[in-house]
Amino acid sequence: MRKVWAIAKLTLRGAMRSRVAPLLFGLLVAVIVGLPLTIRGDGTLSGEVQILVRYTLGLAMLILSLAALWAGCASVSLEWQSKKLQLVATKPLHPFELWLGKWLGLVLLNAVLLAVAGSVTAALLRWRLREPLADPARRGELLADILVARRPLAPEPVDVDAAALARLEQARGLGRLPPDVSPGAAFEAFRQALRTEAFSVAPGGARSWRYPQPGPLDPGHPLSLRFRFSCSTPGPVRVAGAWVVRRGDADVRVDTNAVATTPHVLHVPLRDLPQEGALTVEYRNTDSEAVTVLFSPDDGLETLARAGSFGPNYARGLLLLFGQLALLAALGITAGSLFSMPVAAFVSGFVLLMIQMAGDLASLTARPITLVSHHGDALIGPRAAVFFQWVFRLLGSVASPLQVPDALGRLTTGILVSWAETGRVLLTHGLIYPILLAGLAAWIMRRREMALAG
Amino acid sequence: MKPEAHETPPVLRVENAGKVFRDFWRRPRIRAVQDLSFEVRPGEVFGLLGPNGSGKSTTLKMIVGLLRPTEGRLHVLGAPPTDVSRKARIGYLPEDSYLYPYLTCEETLDFFGSLFRLPRAERRARTAQLLDMIGLRHARRRPVGEFSKGMARRIGLAQALINDPDLIILDEPTSGLDPLGCRQVKDLILTLARRGKAVLLSSHLLADIEDVCDRIAILFNGRLQAIGSIRDLLEERDRPRVTLPAVTPEQLRAILAALKAQLGREPELDYPRRNLERFFLETVARAMNQDTEPSGAAPSEGVAPYLDGPPHA
Numbered sequence: 001m002r003k004v005w006a007i008a009k010l011t012l013r014g015a016m017r018s019r020v021a022p023l024l025f026g027l028l029v030a031v032i033v034g035l036p037l038t039i040r041g042d043g044t045l046s047g048e049v050q051i052l053v054r055y056t057l058g059l060a061m062l063i064l065s066l067a068a069l070w071a072g073c074a075s076v077s078l079e080w081q082s083k084k085l086q087l088v089a090t091k092p093l094h095p096f097e098l099w100l101g102k103w104l105g106l107v108l109l110n111a112v113l114l115a116v117a118g119s120v121t122a123a124l125l126r127w128r129l130r131e132p133l134a135d136p137a138r139r140g141e142l143l144a145d146i147l148v149a150r151r152p153l154a155p156e157p158v159d160v161d162a163a164a165l166a167r168l169e170q171a172r173g174l175g176r177l178p179p180d181v182s183p184g185a186a187f188e189a190f191r192q193a194l195r196t197e198a199f200s201v202a203p204g205g206a207r208s209w210r211y212p213q214p215g216p217l218d219p220g221h222p223l224s225l226r227f228r229f230s231c232s233t234p235g236p237v238r239v240a241g242a243w244v245v246r247r248g249d250a251d252v253r254v255d256t257n258a259v260a261t262t263p264h265v266l267h268v269p270l271r272d273l274p275q276e277g278a279l280t281v282e283y284r285n286t287d288s289e290a291v292t293v294l295f296s297p298d299d300g301l302e303t304l305a306r307a308g309s310f311g312p313n314y315a316r317g318l319l320l321l322f323g324q325l326a327l328l329a330a331l332g333i334t335a336g337s338l339f340s341m342p343v344a345a346f347v348s349g350f351v352l353l354m355i356q357m358a359g360d361l362a363s364l365t366a367r368p369i370t371l372v373s374h375h376g377d378a379l380i381g382p383r384a385a386v387f388f389q390w391v392f393r394l395l396g397s398v399a400s401p402l403q404v405p406d407a408l409g410r411l412t413t414g415i416l417v418s419w420a421e422t423g424r425v426l427l428t429h430g431l432i433y434p435i436l437l438a439g440l441a442a443w444i445m446r447r448r449e450m451a452l453a454g
Numbered sequence: 455m456k457p458e459a460h461e462t463p464p465v466l467r468v469e470n471a472g473k474v475f476r477d478f479w480r481r482p483r484i485r486a487v488q489d490l491s492f493e494v495r496p497g498e499v500f501g502l503l504g505p506n507g508s509g510k511s512t513t514l515k516m517i518v519g520l521l522r523p524t525e526g527r528l529h530v531l532g533a534p535p536t537d538v539s540r541k542a543r544i545g546y547l548p549e550d551s552y553l554y555p556y557l558t559c560e561e562t563l564d565f566f567g568s569l570f571r572l573p574r575a576e577r578r579a580r581t582a583q584l585l586d587m588i589g590l591r592h593a594r595r596r597p598v599g600e601f602s603k604g605m606a607r608r609i610g611l612a613q614a615l616i617n618d619p620d621l622i623i624l625d626e627p628t629s630g631l632d633p634l635g636c637r638q639v640k641d642l643i644l645t646l647a648r649r650g651k652a653v654l655l656s657s658h659l660l661a662d663i664e665d666v667c668d669r670i671a672i673l674f675n676g677r678l679q680a681i682g683s684i685r686d687l688l689e690e691r692d693r694p695r696v697t698l699p700a701v702t703p704e705q706l707r708a709i710l711a712a713l714k715a716q717l718g719r720e721p722e723l724d725y726p727r728r729n730l731e732r733f734f735l736e737t738v739a740r741a742m743n744q745d746t747e748p749s750g751a752a753p754s755e756g757v758a759p760y761l762d763g764p765p766h767a
Contacts, residue, residue, distance in 0.1 A: 006568030010554065017556035017597075087552045087613075090518045091569040092542040446536070451520035452475075 003093055007101020008108065011075055015109050024067055024113055028060050032120045035059060045128075045135070045142045052125055054412045060117040061321055061408070068110050068325045069352070072332020073344035075102050081340055086450050095445035099333055099438045106329040107430075111322060118318045145265055149313035149416040150224055150304035153279070155209040158297070160194035167194070199300055201241075201285040201293040209301055214279040221306035222267035224414075225281065229300060231260040232292040240287040248274040255286075260293075279303075307416045316417040317407040323422075323429035324404055328352070330434035337441035355399045401428050464493040465531055465621045465652040466517060472525030473512050473676075486512040487676040490526070494652045496620070499643055501667035502656040509676035510656035511549055514625050517654070518546045531621060542570055545619035549626050551610030555599025559590055559609055562598055563616055570617040577616075583758035584612040587642070603630035611639065615646075615761060622646060624655040628662050633734045640666045645757045661731075664688075697726075 015021040035056045036048065076099075079085045088098065129139060129147075167190045171177045177186055201207045217223065223245060231239055236259050244253045245268045252272060258264050281303055285293050295301060328348075335348035404425055410417050473487040487509040494500040502510045515521040516528060519535035531540045553562055560581055567577035585591040588608035593601070598609055607630045614622060624643075628636040643653050643666045657663055663670055664684060671681040680687060701709070706723075713721045756762070 002571050003569050006565055010557070010565055013561070014554065014556060083548075083550070083552045084554060086520055087546070087548060088569070089520060090541060090544065090546040091566065092538050092540075092571075093569050094538050449521050451515045 003097050004101040004104060007093075007098055008105035011102050011105025012109060014075070015071065015105070020067075020071065021109060021113070024063070025116060027063060028113060028117045029120060031059050031063065032056050032117060032124065036124070045138045046146050048128055049125065049142065049146055050412050052121055052128070054408045057117060057121050058408050060121075061114075061324075064110060064113055064117070064325055065328055067113075068106060068328040069332045069348050070345060071106055071109075072102075072329045072334075073336040073341060073348060074332075075106065076333055076336035077339065077341045077344045078336075080336075080450070083451075089450045094442065095337075096438055096442040098445070099337065099441045102333050103326075103330055103434060103438070106333070107326050110325040110329060114318060114322055114325060118314070122314065143310075144222075144267065145224070146412060146414045147310040148306060148414045149308040149310060150414050151215070151307040151416045151418075153211045153214050153303040153305060155211055155301075155303070158195065158198050160191055160198060163194050164190040195297045196294065199295040199297045201283055201295070203285055203287065203290045203292065206282050206284040207295065208280050208282040209303065211279040211281070211303065214305065217270055217273075217275070217279075217305050219271045219273070219275070222269045224302075224304040224306075225266040225268060226263065226302040226304060227258075227266070227283075227295070227300060228263045229258075229260055229293045229295050231294065233260075233289070236261055237291070239285070239291055239293055241293065242284045242286055243268065244280075244282040244284065245270075245273070246280045246282065248277045250274060304415070307418075310411075310414075313417050314411060316419065316422045317411045319422050320404060320407040320417060320425050323425040327402065327429035327433055330437045334437040334441045338444055354395060355402045357399075402433065404429070462496050463532075464495050464529075466494040466654060467529040468492050468513070468517070468526070469528070470526035471513070471516060471523045471528055473509075473516060473521060474524045485676055487516070487523075487673075488525075490671075490673070490676075490678050492671050492678070492681060494621070494654050496652050497647055497650045498669065499647045499653045499655070499667045501663040501670040502654070502673060503658065503660070503663055503670055504656075504673035505658060507675075508673040510658075510673060511625055512676075513673070514546075514623055514654070514656055518544065518623060542617060543620040545614035545617060545622045547610050547614040547624045547627055549629070551606045553598045553606060553609060553613075556597055558597055559585060559594045562609055563612055566613040567616045572617070580616055580618075580758065580760055583760055584615060587756065587758040587761075588612050589638075604632060604635055607631055608635065611642075615758070618760060620651060622651055622653045624653065626657055627655055628657065628659060633731055634738055636662065637731065637735055642757055642761075645762060649761070 012021075036051050039051050039055065076085070079088075085098075129142070164187055168177075168183065168187050171186065171190075172183075177183070181189075199207065225243055225245075229239070231237060238257050238259050240255070240257050242253055242255045243266060244251050246252075250273050252268050252270075254266055254268055256264070256266065281301065283293070283295070283301075285291070287293075331348045331351055332344070335344040335351070338344070339347055405417065405421055407417055409415075469491055471487060471490045472485070474482045475484040475486060477483045490509070490513060492500070502513060504510050512521060516523050517530055517535055519530075519541070522536075528535050530537075531543055533540045554565070557565060563581040563584060564577050567580060572580070581594075582591070585594050588611065590605060590608055590612075593605070598606060601609070607627075611624070611627060614624065622643075627639050627643075631639060640662060643655070647653055647666075647668075653666075655663075655667070667684055669681070669683045670687065672679045698706075698709070710721060710723065
């Protein structure tokens, strides 16, 4: 460990004395303090929090990410090109130790810079919310809606596949399936139609979301219903309705007169509900006009239960960001161990892009890849289609574990960043993948001739 | 080299080594070293001589594992050059010092000491002794990037010795050094050899090699042209030279006449003179006694005590 620490100290000294770290420090503070002064918000406290946390901290994170990736590449690649690594390579130092030392140094540097960025942002947030500058009413709303950690409850899924299949068979039997529509596309169309039906509320009707295992709900804090709907009457019309939250034999009803297409937040007190049992949230369409209300199947309603305060959530959010920086540093150092600059930077950037696209890649692997010309001719054969399917599946399976929750998005909407998610990200980004990358870099470095030009 | 050194196993064995550099398409581009064989034993100073591009540095880089031979085999301290554990017993000074310019002298030596897992106290002690030895104690807090080539060379030499190595590999060790520094390095090499260390050095400065080496190998175009002890290679045994004590002109005339009568022809008469190196060193030593504030390297305070211990058994 002494050798690893020596390399880490060398990396830190290099960053400090080549003025990279002081420059980054100054840039971060300038961005965090300066950006809120240059961007005009919507005049609300929550808008300012959005600017501070999402945009300012987001920009600081972007700077740190690019710096981590670049510094990682340069810390090995440039030393190799300038032959300094030649001398180090003649010492009793395993390539794995060299990699680990470089990574540790960069991770420590990033940890300090992220802590500075996070602390300055938190201090500015605290200063902005201080009495008596902040309007107490708006401040209360902010504390209830944004500066809080709320856990989204998972509703029972709506399964329409069997019904969609039945409709498909029925259409086939009646010969109503158009010849140019494939059975798969028809099934998907029936499925979407059924889902939309399931989330629409006719005049005088109701729609329920059931939460079989809502987990512990703090009766001292209300349940937040975040909803948005559209309606059969075009435009931003007001629709009268009622939300009923039920648990056991008790329920709480809140009447609303909400504008369509606009996001709304409703706080439903929980103190009169029992502590155990499944939870049901129901919307009743009570409007006197014949208006059908349509909720989006995916995010028409979010039911949020308080799970903690903002401070620890903010800290966990920073830890998520730190995990991402640790992976970027690992990626950069590995690319720098394999390629010279600027190839290393481009390669690591490409890998980063693949990680970002992991979700899309996963969706592409559901069926063989098809490439069709605008005349409808297949551009690749069936074997190639299967090959590409497997390539994308492999890339998706490697990159999928690296998908990270949007920490800044959650912090600015008061959504919980859980310890489980934080731990998972720290484990994958800060341990498992760096070890794999270190192993790959060490294996390559042992096989390369260090005295050859980079 | 001590006579018994011939019986000890070699510290370094190079067997028919060759190195071919290839291009991107793996086609042979340059044959830098061909069929090279030699051994270096403990207590021996072995010199690699040759003009630029003769394969000296390539050979040294193969020995320290920075390049892999394409032919033949190398054994360094009984193991392949890539064996990480054996590197703990090797000291290497490359042809350029390749130091981190933002580290100070002290930090540089401490860093390299850490790579040998030396305890902190030991690193500090050795760093102080080495800085005294290379005459840079007064510049210990200056970044290496500010140094002249000669001063950087001294630090490079110090880092090669921080681990008290058994095999010391020096590529052009006196390059960039002033005559005083050159003499100190040569004295140091001789001291290390007396302690049983094996020293392999490459240089194209013939005087340096002649001063310190027990055996040499001459390379040209990557091929071994000559190998042997300095004495065997340079001695002209058919032309003996006789050195006389102080004699009067009359005595000299009588001796020359006797020699002429014996040889049948006139013997050559020559008067030895101090070499320029010795004259320079004496002059600088006098000047140093009058000036106490060095701006570059200060006079050496002798070999670092930890390097100057009793000879190895």
